[in-house]
Amino acid sequence: MDIPSYVQDKAIRARTASRILASMDTESKNRALLRMADALELAIDRLTAENRKDLETGKKAGLSNAILDRLELNESRIRQMSVGLREIAALPDPVGAISEIRQRPNGMAVGRMRVPLGVIAFIFESRPNVTADSAALCLKAGNSVILKGGSEAIHSNTAIIAILKEAAIAEGFPADAIGFLDTTDRQAVMELLKLEDYIDVVIPRGGEGLIRAVMDNSRIPVLKHYKGVCHVYVDGAADLNMAREICFNAKVQRPGTCNAMETLLVDRVVAPSFLPSMMGQLTTAGVKVHGCEATRKMLPDVLGLAPDDFHKEYLDLEMNCRVVDGIDGAIEHIARYGSNHTETIVTESHRQAMRFLREVDASAVMINASTRFNDGFEFGLGAEIGISTTKLHAYGPMGLEELTSRKFIVFGSGQIRK
Amino acid sequence: MDIPSYVQDKAIRARTASRILASMDTESKNRALLRMADALELAIDRLTAENRKDLETGKKAGLSNAILDRLELNESRIRQMSVGLREIAALPDPVGAISEIRQRPNGMAVGRMRVPLGVIAFIFESRPNVTADSAALCLKAGNSVILKGGSEAIHSNTAIIAILKEAAIAEGFPADAIGFLDTTDRQAVMELLKLEDYIDVVIPRGGEGLIRAVMDNSRIPVLKHYKGVCHVYVDGAADLNMAREICFNAKVQRPGTCNAMETLLVDRVVAPSFLPSMMGQLTTAGVKVHGCEATRKMLPDVLGLAPDDFHKEYLDLEMNCRVVDGIDGAIEHIARYGSNHTETIVTESHRQAMRFLREVDASAVMINASTRFNDGFEFGLGAEIGISTTKLHAYGPMGLEELTSRKFIVFGSGQIRK
Numbered sequence: 092m093d094i095p096s097y098v099q100d101k102a103i104r105a106r107t108a109s110r111i112l113a114s115m116d117t118e119s120k121n122r123a124l125l126r127m128a129d130a131l132e133l134a135i136d137r138l139t140a141e142n143r144k145d146l147e148t149g150k151k152a153g154l155s156n157a158i159l160d161r162l163e164l165n166e167s168r169i170r171q172m173s174v175g176l177r178e179i180a181a182l183p184d185p186v187g188a189i190s191e192i193r194q195r196p197n198g199m200a201v202g203r204m205r206v207p208l209g210v211i212a213f214i215f216e217s218r219p220n221v222t223a224d225s226a227a228l229c230l231k232a233g234n235s236v237i238l239k240g241g242s243e244a245i246h247s248n249t250a251i252i253a254i255l256k257e258a259a260i261a262e263g264f265p266a267d268a269i270g271f272l273d274t275t276d277r278q279a280v281m282e283l284l285k286l287e288d289y290i291d292v293v294i295p296r297g298g299e300g301l302i303r304a305v306m307d308n309s310r311i312p313v314l315k316h317y318k319g320v321c322h323v324y325v326d327g328a329a330d331l332n333m334a335r336e337i338c339f340n341a342k343v344q345r346p347g348t349c350n351a352m353e354t355l356l357v358d359r360v361v362a363p364s365f366l367p368s369m370m371g372q373l374t375t376a377g378v379k380v381h382g383c384e385a386t387r388k389m390l391p392d393v394l395g396l397a398p399d400d401f402h403k404e405y406l407d408l409e410m411n412c413r414v415v416d417g418i419d420g421a422i423e424h425i426a427r428y429g430s431n432h433t434e435t436i437v438t439e440s441h442r443q444a445m446r447f448l449r450e451v452d453a454s455a456v457m458i459n460a461s462t463r464f465n466d467g468f469e470f471g472l473g474a475e476i477g478i479s480t481t482k483l484h485a486y487g488p489m490g491l492e493e494l495t496s497r498k499f500i501v502f503g504s505g506q507i508r509k
Numbered sequence: 510m511d512i513p514s515y516v517q518d519k520a521i522r523a524r525t526a527s528r529i530l531a532s533m534d535t536e537s538k539n540r541a542l543l544r545m546a547d548a549l550e551l552a553i554d555r556l557t558a559e560n561r562k563d564l565e566t567g568k569k570a571g572l573s574n575a576i577l578d579r580l581e582l583n584e585s586r587i588r589q590m591s592v593g594l595r596e597i598a599a600l601p602d603p604v605g606a607i608s609e610i611r612q613r614p615n616g617m618a619v620g621r622m623r624v625p626l627g628v629i630a631f632i633f634e635s636r637p638n639v640t641a642d643s644a645a646l647c648l649k650a651g652n653s654v655i656l657k658g659g660s661e662a663i664h665s666n667t668a669i670i671a672i673l674k675e676a677a678i679a680e681g682f683p684a685d686a687i688g689f690l691d692t693t694d695r696q697a698v699m700e701l702l703k704l705e706d707y708i709d710v711v712i713p714r715g716g717e718g719l720i721r722a723v724m725d726n727s728r729i730p731v732l733k734h735y736k737g738v739c740h741v742y743v744d745g746a747a748d749l750n751m752a753r754e755i756c757f758n759a760k761v762q763r764p765g766t767c768n769a770m771e772t773l774l775v776d777r778v779v780a781p782s783f784l785p786s787m788m789g790q791l792t793t794a795g796v797k798v799h800g801c802e803a804t805r806k807m808l809p810d811v812l813g814l815a816p817d818d819f820h821k822e823y824l825d826l827e828m829n830c831r832v833v834d835g836i837d838g839a840i841e842h843i844a845r846y847g848s849n850h851t852e853t854i855v856t857e858s859h860r861q862a863m864r865f866l867r868e869v870d871a872s873a874v875m876i877n878a879s880t881r882f883n884d885g886f887e888f889g890l891g892a893e894i895g896i897s898t899t900k901l902h903a904y905g906p907m908g909l910e911e912l913t914s915r916k917f918i919v920f921g922s923g924q925i926r927k
Contacts (some may be wrong), residue, residue, distance in 0.1 A: 110844060114868055187867065193889055199878055201888045206870065208900050292901055312730055312901045333923040340925035426528065448918055449605065450532055452624065460617055460921025469926070470619045470917060471611055482626050482914035483710055483730045484902040496900035499888060500866055503878025505751040507758035508887070 094274070098282040102289035104267035105210045105235040111265050113207045113233050117184040120231055123262040128176035130258040131223065131251070135169050141250040142219070149243050161218045164247055172223045172251075175474065179227045182473040185492045186233045189500065199506050203497040207233030209291040211494065212283055213476070214239045214305060216297030219247040225294075226255055226269050228476045232494035235268050237290070239283065241297070242275035249273050284309040294489075296477050299404075314489060316454075316480035318404040319349030319432035321462040324421040324447070326438035327358040331365050333459060334437040338369060340461040341435070343376050347406050349478065350433045350465040354401060354411040356421045359385070362414045366390060370412070378408045385414035401428040418443050422450050429453060431480040433465040454480050454487035512692070516700040520707035522685035523628045523653040529683045531625045531651050535602040538649055541680040546594035548676040549641065549669070553587050559668040560637065567661050579636045582665055590641045590669075593892065597645045600891040603910045604651045607918065617924050621915040625651030627709040629912065630701055631894070632657045632723060634715030637665040643712075644673055644687050646894045650912035653686050655708070657701065659715070660693035667691050702727040712907075714895050717822075732907060734872075734898035736822040737767030737850035739880040742839040742865070744856035745776040749783050751877060752855040756787060758879040759853070761794050765824050767896065768851045768883040772819060772829040774839045777803070780832045784808060788830070796826045803832035819846040836861050840868055847871060849898040851883040872898050872905035 092100070131138070142164040149159055185205050192202035211234050213225045222240060229236035240248040252271040260266055272279045284293065287310045294314050295305040302315050323341050325334040341352035357365055362385065370390050373380060380386075381400050382393035393412065400411050401424075415421050418436075425434055435457040436447040444458045455465040465488065467475025472490030479485040485493040510518070549556070560582040567577055603623050610620035629652050631643045640658060647654035658666040670689040678684055690697045702711065705728045712732050713723040720733050741759050743752040759770035775783055780803065788808050791798060798804075799818050800811035811830065818829050819842075833839050836854075843852055853875040854865040862876045873883040883906065885893025890908030897903040903911040 110870075113870070195887070195889060199882065204866070204874075206900070206904075209870075291899070312899075330923070336923060336925050344926055448622070452528075452531070452627075453916065455917040455919060456622075457919035458921055460919050460924045461926050463926035464617065464919060464921075464924065465917070469613070471613060481709070481730075482624070486624075486914045487917040496904045498871065499873040499883070499905040501873060501875035501878050501882060503876055503882075505748070505754065506878045506882065507754055508762055508879050508881040 094276055094278045095282045097274070098272065098279050099286060101237055101270045101272065102210070102283070102286045105237050105270045106289040108265040108267035109207065109209045109235040112230070112235055112268050113186070115233065115264070119263065120184065120233075121180040123259045123264055124176050124180035124227055124231065126258040126262055127223070127227065127255045128173040128180070130254045131169055131173050131176070134250070134254050135166050138164055138169055138247070138250055138254075139166070141246040144246040145244050152243075154243065158243070162244055162247070164219055168220055172220050175220075175224050176227045179231050179474055182231065182491060184231065185495045190497075197506050198504060200502040202500050204500045205492070205495045206498050207495055210235045210237065210289060212237045212239070212290050212293045212311070214280060214293065214295045214297075214301070216241040216301055219244045219251060221296065222248050222251045223255060224474065225476050226252070228474060228491060228494060230259070230264075230268060232491045234494055235270065237270040237272065237283065239272040239280055245273070245275055280305075281308055284311060287311045294477055312484070314477065314479045314485055316349065316430070316432060316478050318430050319351070320353050320402065320404050320428060320430040321350055321433040322354050322356055322421075322425055322429060323352050323435045323437065323462060324356040324415075324418070324425075325358060325361065325365060326418060326436055326440065326443050327360040328440035328443060329361065329437040330439055331361065334365065335369055335372065337435065337437055337459070337461050339372055339376070341463055342373065342378060342410055343408070344461070344463055346408050348463070349404070350462050351406070352410060352462050353403065353405055354413060354428070356413055356415050356424055358417050358421075359414050360417070362386075363389065366412070373410075376408070378410060381409075381411045383413040386412045404430070418446060422447070425451055425453075432478070433457070433462040435460060435462050454478060512694055512696045513700050515692070516690065516697050517704060519655055519688045519690065520628070520701070520704045523655050523688045524707040526683035526685035527625065527627045527653040530648070530653055530686050531604070533651065533682070537680065538602065538651075539598040541677045541682055542594050542598035542645055542649065544676040544680055545641070545645065545673045546591040546598070548672045549587055549591045549594070552668070552672050553584050556582055556587055556665070556668050556672075557584070559664040562664040563662050570661075572661065576661070580662055580665070582637055586638055590638050593638075593642050594645045597649050597892055600649065600909060602649065603913045615924050616922060618920040620918050622918045623910070623913045624916050626912055626914055628653045628655065628707060630655045630657070630708050630711045630729070632698060632711065632713045632719070634659040634719055637662045637669060639714065640666050640669045641673060642892065643894050644670070646892060646909060646912060648677070648682075648686060650909045652912055653688065655688040655690065655701065657690040657698055663691070663693055698723075699726055702729060705729045712895055730902070732895065732897045732903055734767065734848070734850060734896050736848050737769070738771050738820065738822050738846060738848040739768055739851040740772050740774055740839075740843050740847060741770050741853045741855065741880060742774040742833075742836070742843075743776060743779065743783060744836060744854055744858065744861050745778040746858035746861060747779065747855040748857055749779065752783065753787055753790065755853065755855055755877070755879050757790055757794070759881055760791065760796060760828055761826070762879070762881055764826050766881070767822070768880050769824070770828060770880050771821065771823055772831060772846070774831055774833050774842055776835050776839070777832050778835075780804075781807065784830070791828075794826070796828060799829045801831040804830045822848070836864060840865070843869055843871070850896070851875070851880040853878060853880050872896060
């Protein structure tokens with residue numbers, strides 16, 4: 092079969108399966124998830140063998156050690172995947188929930204019922220553990236999914252999907268509930284992105300290059316974030332010890348994540364008492380700091396700033412520091428350079444805190460907490476399939492509810508319109 | 510200025526204004542809406558004079574009487590526009606509402622705050638009264654709007670917008686909160702649809718041709734419905750008198766609307782007792798009926814069906830009738846030919862009713878009520894900017910809440926991530 096027919100066939104099958112999935116009850120879905128979890132643990136040898144093929148090809152192709160590390164599956168990582176599936180089985184099922192029932196003057200009751208989105212295309216890079224997680228989230232929310240992983244993980248992903256599918260089929264699920272593009276041909280993704288009649292939403296997860304490629308070619312709505320240029324603003328009324336802990340945590344605890352701090356903003360009035368010790372602590376931890384003029388006047392060792400630096404997502408032990416004129420300066424800076432991801436204010440002033448909360452436009456706006464908390468699990472959603480930094484449909488971490496929609500339902504007794 | 514620069518300039522201004530709008534309080538927004546309502550009533554002469562220019566051009570261009578009627582503004586229609594604005598002023602403001610605050614184990618409180626979407630492009634045809642309504646809904650939800658009406662209403666729309674803008678500015682609103690593309694050049698829309706960096710969502714309202722043109726050219730997410738192919742399914746356990754009233758209302762009360770019935774589905778077991786009198790009543794009202802073979806066997810006067818008829822949105826006193834094998838046949842038919850708009854079952858059986866409610870995929874699924882109720886006002890949303898038949902972001906009538914999003918908010922006390 093040629094690529095366009097192959098991809099379209101997958102999409103039509105997924106659409107057909109989605110109608111069956113939409114009416115599966117919670118117990119059946121949970122039984123399938125638990126069986127999938129067991130099946131992965133029973134296949135540790137097979138999975139690590141298949142993964143080894145990817146690692147060897149990757150080494151030959153000269154992939155970096157960081158990428159090879161993300162690509163690797165070992166026993167502990169496979170068991171972790173199973174734990175993830177069992178956690179998703181334990182989450183409440185959003186589908187079918189009825190809410191906001193209101194009696195209308197004519198006696199009709201109008202409410203909303205939560206329904207699956209339908210068919211989700213999930214396009215991702217590198218980490219094979221994401222495969223099981225995303226398939227499980229889609230299935231629990233009653234959606235078919237079509238997965239497309241990176242070519243560097245093709246053997247690992249093919250094996251994982253085969254195991255998950257087999258377990259789902261054994262529990263009575265349609266074979267096409269979990270679809271997989273088992274090709275490394277890039278044309279397959281391009282074809283997939285045209286199929287708006289069969290696919291309801293595309294969720295890409297990976298580097299900015301992948302996301303832009305999806306955005307530029309998709310006729311289907313996309314839920315995504317390009318990058319996280321997150322700020323901590325240390326206000327003049329901050330508890331400076333708290334500020335130090337939050338900034339350090341936001342930058343250093345796991346710098347390679349999208350919710351790590353990339354630029355520290357400091358109110359001019361506390362800069363002299365805050366910055367020297369803060370910079371000392373960061374430098375000792377190996378952080379390279381690029382500072383504005385005011386920062387460098389105070390601390391001549393700080394590096395200079397290139398014009399584009401405030402837009403940068405370093406994803407590393409590197410960051411910017413800027414002295415600003417109070418909360419107005421901070422809000423202005425964030426509006427200009429932020430990526431609508433995560434923004435934090437550190438302050439003891441209720442007024443400043445509430446103003447920041449209201450006026451800053453980001454998927455998560457925080458008072459006195461590390462940016463690192465913007466995550467589905469930390470926010471109590473149970474798990475996440477990604478983070479959205481655009482406001483349509485979902486803004487912030489996307490859990491099971493964000494993989495559903497709500498239709499209107501009407502309980503009438505013969506009402507007609509006058 | 511050339512068209513691309515002109516449109517981009519409008520979009521950048523709208524984006525800048527949206528930041529100011531987002532933090533306007535409810536009282537200011539309501540004051541502006543009431544002033545806009547008064548201003549329209551004070552300008553009845555000016556508005557009817559401008560409208561007359563459009564009507565004359567339209568007559569010369571040979572527009573149909575139906576279109577000319579929709580295009581016409583008279584005193585009563587202008588007063589109705591003002592009433593609409595006052596109703597929107599009276600609706601609760603969704604912006605800033607905080608919900609779902611939950612305490613996390615580490616002591617952080619995580620919740621959600623409703624925020625405006627940002628900048629909305631609203632592209633519509635013919636009826637100039639839609640102009641005031643949509644501008645008011647966007648403003649109340651804290652969004653900037655860029656309006657683009659049909660070229661046939663250019664004088665009317667230009668005058669309405671000028672009056673609304675003046676009133677809003679007098680109440681301290683930024684001049685660019687309500688933007689208007691005062692050109693009849695089609696290229697302007699094409700340029701607008703490229704500006705994903707400044708515009709958050711496009712809402713087209715009009716015929717299927719307009720919607721498809723927007724969909725085919727937009728890089729910005731679109732909230733829309735193509736058409737309404739709505740069904741009433743008369744179940745074997747229906748109260749047949751109720752069924753007759755609902756079917757008649759759904760087809761005849763206002764056949765030109767998207768929530769009118771286009772196809773009647775009847776359970777085979779009640780077809781002989783239901784169809785003859787039903788068809789008699791519809792025919793007497795001037796409805797042309799196309800029937801399936803089983804229908805025509807019973808009623809030889811009924812017209813035949815062309816292969817494509819089940820997909821048709823007649824928007825007129827014309828419809829299809831099909832005899833089906835119970836609820837399974839009805840659900841199958843709707844899944845194949847429906848447009849995810851509005852679907853009704855008439856039945857006294859609780860089991861059948863609940864099955865239909867769960868298994869039918871449409872923006873509104875009803876039990877024992879006319880399809881004509883799928884409307885923001887009838888559902889209690891107060892007003893609507895349109896109906897969405899895709900599941901992302903909104904499914905069904907879109908009111909003020911659907912013109913907003915929710916960001917995550919965190920109230921911390923120094924939490925850092927371990």
